[in-house]
Amino acid sequence: MSASAPSPARRWRLDDRTTAVVLMLPPALLLFTLFVILPLLDAGYYSLFKWNGYGAPSEFVGLDNYAQVLGHGIFWQSVRNSVIVLVVSIVVQMPLALLLALLVYRQTPTNAAFRLVFFLPYILAEIASGLIWSFVFDGNTGVAAGMFAALGMKPFFILADKDWAFFAITVVVVWKYFGFHMMIYIAALQGVPAEMIEAGKIEGAGRWQIVRHILIPQIKPALMVSGFFAVVGSLQLFDVVIPLTNGGPSNSTHTIVTYLYAFGLTRLKVGFGSAVGVILFLAAIVVAVAYQRTLNKEAAR
Amino acid sequence: MNMSAFFAGLGRAVVLMLVSAFVLGPMLVTILGGFKSAGELRTNPFGFPQNWQTEFFSSILSDATFWRFLGNSLFISLVSVVLTLIVAAAAAYVFAQIRFFGARWLQAYLLLGLVFPFATAILPLFIKVRDLGLLDSYWAVILPQTAFGLSLSILLFKTFFEQLPKELFEAAWVEGCGYVRFFWRFTLPLSTPILATVGTFVFVSSWNNFLLPLVVLNSRELYTWPLGMMQFRGEYVVEWNRTLAFITLTILPSVAFFLAAQKYIVAGLTGGAVKG
Numbered sequence: 001m002s003a004s005a006p007s008p009a010r011r012w013r014l015d016d017r018t019t020a021v022v023l024m025l026p027p028a029l030l031l032f033t034l035f036v037i038l039p040l041l042d043a044g045y046y047s048l049f050k051w052n053g054y055g056a057p058s059e060f061v062g063l064d065n066y067a068q069v070l071g072h073g074i075f076w077q078s079v080r081n082s083v084i085v086l087v088v089s090i091v092v093q094m095p096l097a098l099l100l101a102l103l104v105y106r107q108t109p110t111n112a113a114f115r116l117v118f119f120l121p122y123i124l125a126e127i128a129s130g131l132i133w134s135f136v137f138d139g140n141t142g143v144a145a146g147m148f149a150a151l152g153m154k155p156f157f158i159l160a161d162k163d164w165a166f167f168a169i170t171v172v173v174v175w176k177y178f179g180f181h182m183m184i185y186i187a188a189l190q191g192v193p194a195e196m197i198e199a200g201k202i203e204g205a206g207r208w209q210i211v212r213h214i215l216i217p218q219i220k221p222a223l224m225v226s227g228f229f230a231v232v233g234s235l236q237l238f239d240v241v242i243p244l245t246n247g248g249p250s251n252s253t254h255t256i257v258t259y260l261y262a263f264g265l266t267r268l269k270v271g272f273g274s275a276v277g278v279i280l281f282l283a284a285i286v287v288a289v290a291y292q293r294t295l296n297k298e299a300a301r
Numbered sequence: 302m303n304m305s306a307f308f309a310g311l312g313r314a315v316v317l318m319l320v321s322a323f324v325l326g327p328m329l330v331t332i333l334g335g336f337k338s339a340g341e342l343r344t345n346p347f348g349f350p351q352n353w354q355t356e357f358f359s360s361i362l363s364d365a366t367f368w369r370f371l372g373n374s375l376f377i378s379l380v381s382v383v384l385t386l387i388v389a390a391a392a393a394y395v396f397a398q399i400r401f402f403g404a405r406w407l408q409a410y411l412l413l414g415l416v417f418p419f420a421t422a423i424l425p426l427f428i429k430v431r432d433l434g435l436l437d438s439y440w441a442v443i444l445p446q447t448a449f450g451l452s453l454s455i456l457l458f459k460t461f462f463e464q465l466p467k468e469l470f471e472a473a474w475v476e477g478c479g480y481v482r483f484f485w486r487f488t489l490p491l492s493t494p495i496l497a498t499v500g501t502f503v504f505v506s507s508w509n510n511f512l513l514p515l516v517v518l519n520s521r522e523l524y525t526w527p528l529g530m531m532q533f534r535g536e537y538v539v540e541w542n543r544t545l546a547f548i549t550l551t552i553l554p555s556v557a558f559f560l561a562a563q564k565y566i567v568a569g570l571t572g573g574a575v576k577g
Contacts (some may be wrong), residue, residue: 019480020395024394024484025392029410031444032410035450038427040417042429043425046424046428054430087330114317114366118320118321120324126511127509127527131534135329135330141346145343146343146345235418238512264424265516270424277421278421281417281418284416285416
């Protein structure tokens with residue numbers, strides 16, 4: 001743009017450009033470096049020390065913290081739980097979201113109302129959602145209690161049951177987030193040209209065939225984005241778990257982040273917690289790279 | 302054909318009703334539960350209360366700490382919004398408008414935040430905030446959460462700024478209007494839709510944030526409402542109805558805000574997702 005500028009003013013204009021860059025960019029760079037990048041680099045550094053956070057880290061232990069994390073049964077339990085969340089997101093939540101998106105994506109007042117309802121849980125704070133459901137699941141006074149009483153059964157405390165507590169958490173996750181995925185699909189479905197669907201109908205395609213051969217291929221990018229969010233979301237699940245089980249009973253319902261919180265942060269084991277953070281970071285990078293690759297492959301086709 | 306259309310319509314209605322019940326059920330029992338006595342909560346968890354008890358609501362509403370929690374959350378969220386809008390829009394404007402050496406690198410650097418979860422660096426972040434002397438202050442929440450929101454905000458702003466008509470800048474430039482002045486006088490006023498979207502997005506995530514305040518706030522006077530709610534739950538662990546009243550009072554503002562700003566919320570979340 002500056003190339004087309006009238007020449008007399010040019011020198012002054014260049015200075016003006018520099019002023020703008022020097023004035024407008026540093027605040028973002030400073031904040032981002034200080035509170036995002038430096039802590040991230042610190043995590044790598046601290047993870048090599050045994051350190052309780054006071055004084056300077058001095059007890060260098062090499063990769064000991066990593067060995068400790070990877071040798072800890074509860075860590076692997078938390079990884080397993082995060083994988084379960086991911087599987088449920090992909091096998092239950094995304095198909096449910098897609099089904100509902102197909103049912104309500106057309107612009108009518110009733111559809112708009114249903115969209116609003118389905119999206120509502122997403123807007124609530126995770127912590128409030130967790131508390132609401134811990135009441136629902138409560139075997140003493142909650143909704144579960146009422147249901148068991150109505151069926152004439154003894155109350156069952158699902159959140160206190162080692163085998164079922166995490167299943168209960170996945171129900172809450174689906175409840176909380178399917179509306180978000182649905183909205184992504186709806187945005188994409190509304191962008192599918194109406195002529196394509198008309199053409200399909202003229203060729204005698206049924207309802208299901210239109211969905212299968214026209215709509216789903218057309219919204220593939222949206223499906224991939226939502227899959228990416230499902231992975232990232234399952235990696236960082238935290239808030240919902242705290243009010244529901246706080247990682248219990250007997251540490252069976254930790255996710256990676258609640259594990260980091262319980263075993264690194266609350267005990268101020270900075271080195272150990274940082275090692276967990278670094279592992280989480282690496283997992284996120286692997287996901288991002290894999291996602292980018294698939295995107296590139298799709299684009300190359 | 303008519304038969305099959307009928308059954309398709311029926312199936313559709315049944316699915317929509319079932320999912321609506323699944324979504325709204327827990328919220329309704331929560332709202333109604335706050336009006337029930339402990340005995341009734343046990344015997345009648347689903348239905349309307351026989352006599353509506355309002356004592357929990359009035360005792361919470363007349364409690365100064367409840368308002369304090371909400372006030373803290375509101376203050377932190379508003380400052381975060383203002384700070385994010387200024388800082389992110391300024392940076393995005395530079396990337397959208399000015400070509401200079403290293404611009405691509407700096408932009409890639411600032412977008413790194415899109416990739417990894419906030420929790421990865423939470424422990425070193427705690428140490429950093431402590432060493433800066435910010436621990437247990439509003440800024441301990443505001444600055445890190447603003448920093449973490451920058452990547453997405455910059456991306457959204459930049460995409461929008463690039464779609465603004467180029468001729469406008471060229472005309473202003475010939476008139477002698479500099480880059481910084483153009484930003485204030487033209488770019489920002491023309492960008493209200495995206496400002497609203499990013500602002501709403503930042504506000505909602507700040508309002509609901511739990512992990513960061515949990516880690517960096519100690520004193521009760523500074524608690525945001527999610528922290529206050531968890532503490533309240535701990536205090537009245539046997540009185541579900543009291544807790545349910547508390548939850549109701551805190552989710553109602555969220556729901557009201559959502560209904561008022563849904564356009565921007567949906568645009569921010571899905572638009573950002575699809576473009577990102």
